[in-house]
Amino acid sequence: MTFIDVTRPGTQLKRGNLHIITKTIREIEDIFTRMGFETAEGPEVEDEFHNFDALNVPADHPARDMQDTFWVSGVEEMVLRTHTSGVQNRAMSEKTPPMRIIAPGRVFRNESIDATHEAQFHQCEGLMVGEDISLANLKGVLLQFLRVYFDDDTVQLRFRPGYFPFVEPGVEVDVTCTKCKGMVAADDVTCNVCKGSGWIEILGSGMVHPNVLEAGGIDSKKYQGFAFGIGIERLIMLKHGVDDIRDFYDGEIPFIQQF
Amino acid sequence: MHYSYNWLAKHFDTPLPSPQELGEVVGLHAFEFEGLEEVDKDGVKDTLIDWDVLPNRSSDALSYRGMVHEIAAVLDTTAREQAGFIVGSDAFSEEIQTSNFLSLNVENESSVLRATKRLAIDVKVGESPQWLKELLLSIGQKSINNVVDITNYVMWETGQPVHAFDYDKLAGAENDSVEVSIRYAKNDEKITDLTGTEHELDDSMIVIADTEKALDIAGVKGGMGSGVDENTKRVMLSVCNFNYVSVRKTARKLKLHTDASKRFENEVPIGKVEEAMQLLSRAIQDVAGAQVSAEIVDSNPVVITREKITLSVSTTNSILGTDLNKEEIVAYLARVRCDAGEGDTEFAVSVPPERLDLNFAGDLIEEVGRLYGYEKLESVMPTDGFDLPVVSPLNAAIRGISDTLVTLGFYEVKNRSIVEKGAVKLSNPLNKKRGELRDYLHIQLMERAEKNLAYSDKPKLFEIGKVWTGIEDGELQELWRFTGIIGQRKIKDKNKEAIFLEAKGALEQACSAMGVSDINFVVSEHEGLEADILNNEGKAIGHMWVNGWELDLEPLVEMIDDSVDYKRPSKYPRIDRDVAVFVPVDTIVDSVMNLIKKELPKETQEFELFDVFEKDEKKSFAFRIVFQSDTETLSDEWANGVLDNIYSILTKEDYEIR
Numbered sequence: 001m002t003f004i005d006v007t008r009p010g011t012q013l014k015r016g017n018l019h020i021i022t023k024t025i026r027e028i029e030d031i032f033t034r035m036g037f038e039t040a041e042g043p044e045v046e047d048e049f050h051n052f053d054a055l056n057v058p059a060d061h062p063a064r065d066m067q068d069t070f071w072v073s074g075v076e077e078m079v080l081r082t083h084t085s086g087v088q089n090r091a092m093s094e095k096t097p098p099m100r101i102i103a104p105g106r107v108f109r110n111e112s113i114d115a116t117h118e119a120q121f122h123q124c125e126g127l128m129v130g131e132d133i134s135l136a137n138l139k140g141v142l143l144q145f146l147r148v149y150f151d152d153d154t155v156q157l158r159f160r161p162g163y164f165p166f167v168e169p170g171v172e173v174d175v176t177c178t179k180c181k182g183m184v185a186a187d188d189v190t191c192n193v194c195k196g197s198g199w200i201e202i203l204g205s206g207m208v209h210p211n212v213l214e215a216g217g218i219d220s221k222k223y224q225g226f227a228f229g230i231g232i233e234r235l236i237m238l239k240h241g242v243d244d245i246r247d248f249y250d251g252e253i254p255f256i257q258q259f
Numbered sequence: 260m261h262y263s264y265n266w267l268a269k270h271f272d273t274p275l276p277s278p279q280e281l282g283e284v285v286g287l288h289a290f291e292f293e294g295l296e297e298v299d300k301d302g303v304k305d306t307l308i309d310w311d312v313l314p315n316r317s318s319d320a321l322s323y324r325g326m327v328h329e330i331a332a333v334l335d336t337t338a339r340e341q342a343g344f345i346v347g348s349d350a351f352s353e354e355i356q357t358s359n360f361l362s363l364n365v366e367n368e369s370s371v372l373r374a375t376k377r378l379a380i381d382v383k384v385g386e387s388p389q390w391l392k393e394l395l396l397s398i399g400q401k402s403i404n405n406v407v408d409i410t411n412y413v414m415w416e417t418g419q420p421v422h423a424f425d426y427d428k429l430a431g432a433e434n435d436s437v438e439v440s441i442r443y444a445k446n447d448e449k450i451t452d453l454t455g456t457e458h459e460l461d462d463s464m465i466v467i468a469d470t471e472k473a474l475d476i477a478g479v480k481g482g483m484g485s486g487v488d489e490n491t492k493r494v495m496l497s498v499c500n501f502n503y504v505s506v507r508k509t510a511r512k513l514k515l516h517t518d519a520s521k522r523f524e525n526e527v528p529i530g531k532v533e534e535a536m537q538l539l540s541r542a543i544q545d546v547a548g549a550q551v552s553a554e555i556v557d558s559n560p561v562v563i564t565r566e567k568i569t570l571s572v573s574t575t576n577s578i579l580g581t582d583l584n585k586e587e588i589v590a591y592l593a594r595v596r597c598d599a600g601e602g603d604t605e606f607a608v609s610v611p612p613e614r615l616d617l618n619f620a621g622d623l624i625e626e627v628g629r630l631y632g633y634e635k636l637e638s639v640m641p642t643d644g645f646d647l648p649v650v651s652p653l654n655a656a657i658r659g660i661s662d663t664l665v666t667l668g669f670y671e672v673k674n675r676s677i678v679e680k681g682a683v684k685l686s687n688p689l690n691k692k693r694g695e696l697r698d699y700l701h702i703q704l705m706e707r708a709e710k711n712l713a714y715s716d717k718p719k720l721f722e723i724g725k726v727w728t729g730i731e732d733g734e735l736q737e738l739w740r741f742t743g744i745i746g747q748r749k750i751k752d753k754n755k756e757a758i759f760l761e762a763k764g765a766l767e768q769a770c771s772a773m774g775v776s777d778i779n780f781v782v783s784e785h786e787g788l789e790a791d792i793l794n795n796e797g798k799a800i801g802h803m804w805v806n807g808w809e810l811d812l813e814p815l816v817e818m819i820d821d822s823v824d825y826k827r828p829s830k831y832p833r834i835d836r837d838v839a840v841f842v843p844v845d846t847i848v849d850s851v852m853n854l855i856k857k858e859l860p861k862e863t864q865e866f867e868l869f870d871v872f873e874k875d876e877k878k879s880f881a882f883r884i885v886f887q888s889d890t891e892t893l894s895d896e897w898a899n900g901v902l903d904n905i906y907s908i909l910t911k912e913d914y915e916i917r
Contacts, residue, residue, distance in 0.1 A: 016669040016719060018661055026658070038648035043737050044676070044725050045696075060504045061314075070677070071686040072696070074730050080676075080685075080696075098643050106676065106725070110687060119689050120676050130643045135628065136580020140638040159633035160287055161625070163313040169578075169625035171633065172291065207578055210621065224578060251672035251707035253714045 020259040021122050021248060024236055025104045028124050031148050035141060037100040037126065042087035044106055048077040050086030054215040055166040068110040070119075080108035083229060084125045085166065091127070092216025097223045098130035104232070115244045122232035129208065129218060129225030135159075135169065138205055138226040146175055146202075150239060154181070158199055167206025167227055174199035178238045193238075200238060203230045261296060261307040262326055263397040266415075269342040270327040278306040281330070285310060288333045288629050290320070298397050305397040317525030318615040322418025325613070332594040332630060342416065344390050345538070347545030351553035355380060358556055360426070360435050361495065365558045366442040370465050371477070373532050374441050374499040374558040377540060378426065379549040382406065382494045384487060388546060406487045406494060409542045419498060419527055419535035420519035422467075422475060423543075424485045426493035430471040438470050441477060441499070441558075448473055451483045452515075464509045465501060478506035478523040479515055496543065496551075498536040500529050528613040530563050567600070567607040570623050578621070579628045580639060591630045592623065653739070656816045657723055659773035660741060667765050669719040669743060674703040682729040696727040700742040701809040708746030708807075718746035719765075723812065741815070743769075744807035758806045759789060766792075766808050774821035794818055829889045833864065834898045839881040839917035840909050844873065851880055854912065858904045862886045862893060879917060 018026075029039050042050075057064055070080040087103035095101075104124035111117045128141065139159065147155050155176050162172035176182055180191035182198030190196040205228035210220035212227075233245050240259065242248075247255050264278045275281055278295050286292030290310035298305040312320045319325040324340055331338040357378040365371045387395075387408040395402055395411060402408050406423050414420045431437045444450075444460035450473045451457045458476065460466065466473035474485045478501040487494060506523040510516050540551045572585050585606070589599040592608060597617070600607040610617040617623060628636075661671060674697075677685065681695035688694025697703070700722050711718035721743035728736045745762050763780065770778055779793040783802060792801040794814050801810020842851060848868055859866060863886055870881035886893055886901070906916050 013666075014668045016665045016667070017671065018665055019671040019673050021673055022661065022671055033648050036645035036648060038646075039651065039654060041651065041653065045727065045735055045737055060507065070689075072735065073684040073686040075733060075735050078735060098645060100645050100648075108676070110689060113689070119693060128641065130641065132577050133641055133643075134578055134580030134639070135633075136636050136639040137641040139580075139636050140640040143638045144640070158287075159636065160291065161289055161629040161633075162291070163315040168619075168621040169628050207621065207624075210619070249673060249675050251674060251703070251710070251720070253670050253711050253718055256670045256672065 017257050017259065019248075019256055020236055020240070021232060023259060024232055025122070025124065027149065028104060028145075028230070028232075029102065031145055032100075032102045032126065035100070035144065037102045037128075040087045040091045040101050040103045041105065042084065042090055042103065044081055044108075045072055045078050046081040046086040048079060050089055051079050051081050051083075054089040054212065055085050056209045056211040056215075057165045061165070070108050070110050081105075082109055083107055084123050085227075085229075088125060088127045088227065089212075089216045092129070092213070092218055097218060097225075098128075098133075100126075100128045102126045113246065115246070118233075118245045118249065120249070121245065123229055124232055125227065125229045127208070127225065127227045129213070129223050131223060133225040135171070135207060135226065138171070138207075138228065141226075142173060142203075142205070142228065149235070150175075150178065157202075162204060162206070164204055164206060166209050166212045168209050170204070170206040172201055173203045173205055173228070175202045175238075176200075202234065202238070203228055205229070260312055260321055261309050261398065262323070263298075263394065264306040264308055265397060266305075266323055266342070266394055267308075267327060267330065269344070270323070270338045270340070271331075271336070272339065273336065275330070276334075278308050282308045282310070285330060285333050287634070288632070289329050290316070301396060303393045303396045305393075307397070314525060315616040317522070318528055319418065319611075319613045321522055321525070322414075323416045325418055328596065328611075332596075335594055344394075344412075345542045345545050347541040349537070349541060351540060351544075352550045353553050355550060355552040355554075357552040357554040361437040361439055361556065363556045363558055364438070364440040364442075366440060367465070368559070370502045370505045371441045372500040372502060372559065373529055373561065374467075375497070375532055375536050376439060376556045377496040377536060377552055377554070379494045379496060379540070379543050379547075379551045380492070382487075382492055382543065382547050382549040384489050384491050384547065391546065404487065404489065405547050406491070406543065409539065409546055413535050413539045413542065414518065414522075417531055417535045417538060418522055419500075419531035420478070420522055421535050421539050422481050422497045423487050423539075424474065424481075424495040424497060425487050425491040426495045427491070428485045429474070429495070430469040432493075437495070439467065439495075440469075441465060441467050444473060450474075450476060452476065452480045453483055453486055455483060458513050458515070461512070463505075464512070465505060467497065467499075476509065476513070476515070477501050479510050479513070479520045480517050494543065494549065496536065496539055498532050498539065500527055500532050526615055528563075528615055529561065530612045563612050565610050565612055567609050568617065568620060568623055569605060570599070570608050570620050571605040573604065574620060575624050575627055578624050579631070580636060581628075581631065583627070583631070587631075588627055591627045594630055595626050597623065597626065652816050652819060653813070656773040656812070656819060660769040661721075661723065663769045663772035664719075664721050664743065664765060667719070667768060669721045669765065672704065672707055672720050672722050673724065674700065674707065674722060676725070678703070681727065683727045683735065698726050698728050699809060700724060700726060700740045701744070701804075701807060704742050704744050704807070704809075708744045712746055712748055715746070716748065720744050720746065739812035740809055741769075741812045742807065742809040747806055750805055755805055759803070762806050762808060763790075763803065766803070770815065773815070774819040775815050776820070777818065778815070829887050831888050831890070831892050833885050833887040834893050834895070835883060835885045836898055836902055837869075837881060837883050838902065838905055838909075839870075839879060841877045841879050841915040841917060844876060844878045846878065848880055851909075851914070852882070854908055855882065855905055858901070858908055859884070860886070860901060862888045881917075 072078040084103040084105045091101045107123045108120050158174040160172045162170045164170045177194035179193040208225050208227050213220040268275050282292040293309040296307040327338045360378050384404050387405045392402045410421050410423050429437045443462050444464045444466045446461050448460045465477035467475040475481045503526045510520040543549045596611045598609045677693045678697045679692045682698040683696040723741050726740050777795045780790040783791045788802045790803040791799045794800045800814040865885040869883050
């Protein structure tokens with residue numbers, strides 16, 4: 001009888017790994033697909049209309065400063081998109097309500113690069129338009145998403161007034177701190193993630209401004225809806241404890257293989 | 260912006276919650292609470308509360324009065340608009356007529372929305388009273404003299420920047436006849452500002468000037484020559500409103516950003532001119548003992564009436580997802596000083612003139628919602644139906660490729676889109692090394708593979724992403740690309756083909772996983788490249804070098820054929836035969852296979868190359884052919900006959916059968 005050493009490590013065909021951003025986008029897509037959202041895609045370089053005007057951000061308005069933008073040379077009025085909202089405008093123009101859309105993708109901001117800021121990062125925007133979609137529905141959908149994504153039924157969210165030109169009311173969304181869960185630590189040390197507040201700001205959202213609906217060819221007297229934008233690196237940093245955003249783009253196997 | 264707790268508290272008769280509590284409650288209902296800062300300096304003890312006032316509320320809330328209104332709304336309490344510091348009255352001098360001392364000419368009314376001037380005489384410039392020094396100290400401002408400090412106080416208190424000119428320093432003052440004009444600067448006109456910096460202006464910028472020179476960069480900063488000092492006896496009070504676009508552009512060009520320019524850039528409501536002039540005048544009388552003229556020279560004594568906004572109970576509840584009645588809605592609106600008219604289901608609402616952010620029903624609904632409290636909103640899943648989401652072919656293809664490559668041992672990387680050298684430039688680069696859009700993925704991929712040799716002898720990487728190849732007919736060319744590499748320390752000549760075939764194999768498997776099986780590889784004419792990759796129409800869609808590939812993804816997606824052509828497998832036995840042949844060393848396998856293919860009958864199920872070896876300057880290909888019929892058992896004789904055909908064709912080419 002030949003001896004088989006069953007404790008030897010199995011012979012494996014070595015697997016690689018998907019990038020955590022890809023995995024996260026797939027996870028987000030899968031969660032929202034189950035809620036009936038369709039994924040839409042669009043160009044990374046947008047014209048001014050799709051990146052600003054269609055989103056109720058007029059020229060010369062201080063709100064344009066809220067996002068530092070890269071401009072492309074050699075073509076008129078083209079920018080590296082600062083959010084994926086242009087995709088939503090295109091989707092609205094092509095469809096009739098009710099509609100549920102998510103638009104994940106790469107976006108760009110001209111900001112100094114440091115541990116929490118990169119020139120390119122990823123966002124996932126969402127849009128739901130119908131005859132009586134409300135802020136309460138936004139709460140419902142986001143709460144479902146956050147609970148599934150963080151795999152924790154006890155996760156809570158909190159709305160605070162915020163301002164984005166494309167929504168009114170505008171809402172900042174906080175989620176229960178992933179690290180301390182809002183509870184005081186046994187050693188009384190203040191949580192360094194939420195600074196003791198128990199909440200982490202996680203995304204921006206609100207009810208779509210009528211001007212934005214109209215720019216997408218939707219009758220704002222008949223339809224209403226909500227929109228939200230999630231920072232994907234931010235989500236990953238909160239869920240997995242990554243603390244330097246530059247690591248996502250350095251292409252090192254020891255980083256990629258961990259997720 | 261940081262707000263002094265003491266200063267805010269002066270507007271309330273009842274004590275406010277603690278700074279932390281106040282910070283938080285306003286944070287939940289109005290402006291994000293960023294934190295507290297304690298002040299304990301020169302006998303002044305105060306707490307600064309930092310709230311993030313965003314552009315939509317910068318017109319009204321970047322001031323103590325504005326924030327006080329907001330606090331009163333959030334706490335549902337009453338506030339006094341006057342802080343109570345100034346005890347002077349509104350009794351001004353009828354004997355002094357401002358228009359006897361100065362005239363005002365506004366050159367461009369679309370840039371200068373309103374300009375007001377008022378004369379004050381017998382001004383006793385000196386040290387500021389203690390309350391004023393303490394307020395300014397709390398917010399980190401220096402005390403200069405009582406008049407300058409008051410202008411500062413009025414700006415912070417009302418949100419309207421104001422200025423005081425030393426009247427006697429203006430041209431014509433010796434004859435009591437100053438001509439003030441608010442005009443465009445001349446190109447290259449210079450002005451030295453209050454802090455001594457000289458600026459060169461151009462004709463897009465507005466200045467306040469006398470007949471000799473520019474005195475003030477309108478909306479941005481005052482000039483040095485006309486400021487108030489210890490010798491000043493007569494003061495020209497100036498409160499103006501400027502077009503926000505103009506101030507913004509000027510501030511940007513001069514790289515001069517001040518507390519005043521910040522406010523004008525966010526639009527100061529025009530009614531504040533009167534409010535601020537009143538407070539400024541009373542304060543000058545009270546604090547500097549001056550006599551202020553009852554007359555205000557005003558370029559545009561406008562009364563603003565805001566249009567009423569129609570709001571409906573049902574829309575409010577529909578947007579918020581609440582069930583409020585009219586009384587409740589009206590009560591919330593009253594807290595932000597909005598008055599509702601008649602009507603049970605729908606009514607007209609008047610808004611305070613300085614709330615420039617309240618323009619349509621949605622803005623009012625936000626007021627109701629945030630004061631009602633978003634924490635009270637239920638979480639309700641929507642109940643309307645939806646069409647089944649469609650998965651795009653591109654998305655499905657990307658998933659298929661990525662999953663296959665991962666199984667084959669590849670790691671996915673995401674590299675930066677903005678690089679040092681590309682085909683398209685940015686007008687505002689990040690820095691010298693990041694100013695162009697990438698036109699290839701493989702350049703960074705090769706760098707990454709090199710670096711990853713620190714962790715693996717054979718790092719396998721891939722990326723799917725967008726590149727920009729240039730501008731054609733004014734259109735930017737943005738494309739999806741797909742690249743992969745098998746990293747190697749050094750590729751020896753004898754291993755070149757093996758590495759190439761491994762990379763090619765991975766690419767072929769990835770393509771087949773997405774339903775693409777008819778890409779072709781031909782020898783490349785480009786230097787440094789091994790193969791060009793062609794689509795099913797013979798068009799080049801990418802390239803391979805020895806250990807990697809890069810190709811356009813969209814043409815691949817167009818080639819997807821995942822149709823199934825089902826045929827019941829035959830029950831009759833299979834026969835296989837091997838054909839091995841020696842060929843000259845530079846013979847490519849495609850040429851031999853194409854020859855053999857012509858001789859293969861319809862019963863051929865498989866025809867594959869299974870071995871290649873080189874020995875003594877001869878190369879051998881070995882093929883396996885499998886035959887099977889749907890209708891009968893094939894015989895050995897039949898198979899041998901087929902092979903004889905094949906052998907004779909090969910021999911005709913001078914190939915040696917093994």
